[in-house]
Amino acid sequence: MSIGALIGIFLGVALVNNLVLAGFLGICPFLGVSRKVDMAFGMGCAVTFVITVSGVVTWLIVHGLLAPIGSAIFGPEHAGALFFLKYVAFIMVIASMVQLVEMYLRKFFPPLYTAFGVFLPLITTNCAILGTCLYIDMKPETQYLLNAAVYAFGGGIGFTLAITIMAGIREHIRFSDVPKAFQGAGITLLVAGILALAFSGFAGIGK
C-alpha cells in the first residue's frame, strides 16, 4: 500500500500494459474517434472519468455486496457463491454511471456536454470500461480499494494517451499517399501496430 506500489500500479496500466496497445481494449473508439486531436482528447477524458467511477463502484459491489452476502448465507468458504452475478451487475453499473455522467454534465457543464455529449452513450459499450472492471476483479494487486481506484484511473489515462497520440498521427497521415484499400481502418491498424511495438519498450519499467 506504499506510494511506490501505487505508482507502480499506475505506470503499469498506463504505459507497460496500456489498455489499448497491449490489452486490446477500447479498439472501436480508438479506430473511430481518433481522427482529430481535440475530439480524441475529449473522448479520453470522458472515458477516464467513467472508468474511475465504474471501477470503484464495481469493486464496492463485489467486495461490499456479493462477497458478504455469499459468506452470510452460504458460509465463509463459499463467499463466491453469488459471483456469477458479477457480469450482470457490472454492466448495470456501467450503464447507470454513463447515464448519470451524461445528466450531470448536461446540467452543470453544458459546454462540455455539447463537446462530447454524443460520445457518452457510446462509452457504455466501450470494452475498456468493462475490461478494467474485470481486471480489477481478477488481479491480486487490486484487492484494496485505493489500488483499484489508482488502477482504474491509470487505465483511463493510458487510454487517453494512446488515443491522442493516434489522433496526432492520423492528422498527418491525411496528407500521405495511402493506397486506396488501406485508407481508413487499414493504415490505422498498421500504425497502431508500430505504436504497440514502441510501447512494449516500456516493459522494463515495472522492475
Place this chain on the structure above:
Amino acid sequence: MADENGSNLRQFREGILDNNPVLVQLLGMCPVLAVTNSLENALVMGAAATFVVVMSNLITSLLRHLIKPHVRILIFTLTIATFVTIADMALKAYMFEVSKKLGAFVPLIIVNCMIICRAEVVAIKNGVGRSLADAFGIGIGFTVALAILGVIRELMGSGTLTLPWGAQSWVLFQLSEGFEPHKWIVMVLPPGAFLTLGVVVGITNQIRARRKQGGAA
C-alpha cells in the same frame, strides 16, 4: 413462404461474406486482436460468440412485441450478459485451459458491438426464422474471420496449428524444429495483432473493390 426462406438464406450468407462483422463492418475488434494468437483460442471464442448472438437474437425476437422502445438497449444488454455468464461458466467447466487463455475476453462478449447491433437491427423487427438465420450468419462470419487471423498469426508466430479438443488442445500441425530460429514471435504479441489485422483488412478492401469494379463493368 419461399420468398421468406430465400431472403433468410441471403441474410445468412450476407453475415459471412458481404456483411462480415469483422472485416467489413469493422465491429468487435477487441476480441479479434486479443484471441487470435492461436487457432484454438480463435475457434473457441468464435463458438462462444455465436452461441451468445444466436440465443440473444432468439429471445429478443420472441419478446419483440413486449419490449418498450426506451428500455430496449438495457434489455438487450441484460439478456446478452446472462448468456455470456452461461457461456463463461461452461467454458470454465469443460475447457479450463482455453478459458484461462481467453481471460477477460469471454465476458467482454457482452459489450461486443456486433451482438447488440444484430438485436437492434434485425431481431427486434423480424420473426424467429429471420433472426436465427442472421445470427448464425454473423456468428459464422465472425468465426471465419477469427480463424483466418488465427491461422496466420499462429503459423508465423509459433509454427503450430492447434485445435480445441476437450480439456487439452490438439496440435494439428507443427512445423519442424528447424523452424525454431525463424519463429516470428512478434506475431503472437500485440504489435503483430495490429499489423496482421491491418493487412487483412486492406486485402479485404482490395478484393471488395475489385469485385465491385468487375460487377459494374
Place this chain on the structure above:
Amino acid sequence: MAVILTIIWAGIVLFILTLFFATLLGIAKEKLRVAEDPRIPAVVDALPAANCGGCGFAGCADFAKAVVESRAPCDGCPVGGSKTAAKVAEILGVEVVETFPYRPVIHCAARTEDKLGVVPYDGVQTCSEAHIVGVTQACTYGCLGYGDCAGACTFDALHMVAGKPVVNYDKCTGCGACVKACPRNIIEQIPFKQEQMLVVACANKEPAREVKKVCRVGCVGCKACQRIFADLFNVTDNLAYMNYDKYTAELGDAEFEPVLAKCPAKALVYFGKPKPEYARQLAAEDEAATPV
C-alpha cells in the same frame, strides 16, 4: 437445496441492485433536470434526420435548438426543403414564406481538353494539394478536376465527368459539403427559381489575352452579356457575374438566345435537371450501353 437458495438470493441481490440504480437515476432525473422547450423535440422529429450539417449547425438536434431560440430561420434545412420549412413553421406558429431550393453550381466550364498548360502532376491527387502546389494547370482560378467536391458529397450527387464536376440535381440535397470542399471556392449555391438556371461558368478575373492563354472556354470580360441584359449581368474585374435576385422565372431559352449567341467564350452554361427530351436521350443511351 443450495441451488434453490442460490436462485433466491441471486434474485434478491439483483432486485436490490436494480432498486438502487433505479432510485439513483430517478433522483438524478429530478435533481439534474434541464428544462427543455417541448418544441425542440417536435422540431427534431420534423427534420429529415440526415445530420449532414448543411444548415450550418452541428446536426439536426442543434439546428432544432437554434430554430426554437430564433437563431436560425425556419427554412434553414436545405435537405428538407420547403416541406420541412412548412412543418417547422407550423410548430413554431410562424408564417412561412415560399422559398426556392438552393443548389450548387460550378463556376468553371473547362473540361480537361479545354484547359491549357496542364502539367503532369504526381503529387497527392487532391484539389487541396494541387491548389497549394499551384502550377498543375495554367488557370489559377478554375477547377482542378481531382474531385474533392465529389468525394465530399454524401448523397452520391456529384461526379467528375471529363475532368469537370457534374451535379445530379435529382439526388442533390443542397447540403453544401461540395461548396466547403472546393479549395478554389468556385462552387456556389444559387436559388433555383427554375429547373434550369443560366450560370457564368468561369471564375477567371484576368484580362482577355491572359484568359485565352490558359483556357479555351473562359470568360474574357467583353461585356456583351451586360449590354443585352444590363440588370442581370454585371462585369467587374474582367469577369461576368449573374445577379440571381433579378433572375425571374420568366427568363427562358427564348430570352437568353441572343446572349448565348453573342458570348465569344463558351462560358454561359445551363445548370439544372436535364430537359425532358435530353433526359429521354440520356436514358436511351444508358440502355444501349448496358450489356444484356
